Amino acid sequence: MNCLIVDDEPLAREILESYVNDIPGLECAGSCKTAMEALALLGSEEIDLLFLDVNMPGLSGIELLKAISAPPPVVLTTAYPEYALEGYELNVIDYLLKPIPFDRFLKAVMKVQNRSTTTGSTGRTIMVKADKKIWPVDVADILYLEASGDYVTIHTRSRKILTHDTLRNLENKLPNGMFLRVHKSWIVAPSAVDYLEGNMLHIKGRNIPVGKTYREALTGFFPSPTGGNR
Secondary structure (H helix, E strand, O other): OEEEEEOOOHHHHHHHHHHHHHOOOOEEEEEEOOHHHHHHHHHHOOOOEEEEEOOOOOOOHHHHHHHOOOOOOEEEEEOOHHHHHHHHHOOOOEEEEOOOOHHHHHHHHHHHHHHHHHHOEOEOEEEEEEOOEEEEEEHHHEEEEEEEOOEEEEEEOOOEEEEOOOHHHHHHHOOOOOOEEEEOOEEEOHHHOOEEEOOEEEEOOEEEEOOHHHHHHHHHOOOOOOOOOO
């Protein structure tokens, strides 16, 4: 996601830039000290996420937001909590109070990412925590997800990612219609299935069981999910 930072305080911009650089999948497309600078950049660059300070000389962050006809997802930043209500009335994603800790910043980014997955407004990428890092995963590359205990392994076309998460939580992040729950421990991308044999799906040499309670869900993709032996 291309991020634009707008804040009249140099230190605040520096902190936000470092946070953006620490999260894979985020790029700092610009860092502006005035709303007018930001307005020019918004007109020339594709911005997926706007970190916008409320109090700035000249045009304020709120005034800038009201002036944009179709703003990108916005996270407001300020030292003054009294602006929170007005910000939410303008449909901002989140509201960060300075000084902004990294974990709170990350939570705001995850909110934007989750909304983007649902609406498709900034592409189809989910953020996954693994190895003390945040990894962007293109959902089009996911073959299947495999749960084991308190962990889920996400198998993509190029790598495997082991995350301490639940299959249900990850399922909620995935776009509707692109993935199918076939077992209490498995979610697959139907487009990645090589073939179905009995109660077993085959994806890139891996055999994936189809649970009894999930057989009916396969009928939209395969005429007879059990090969006629129900």
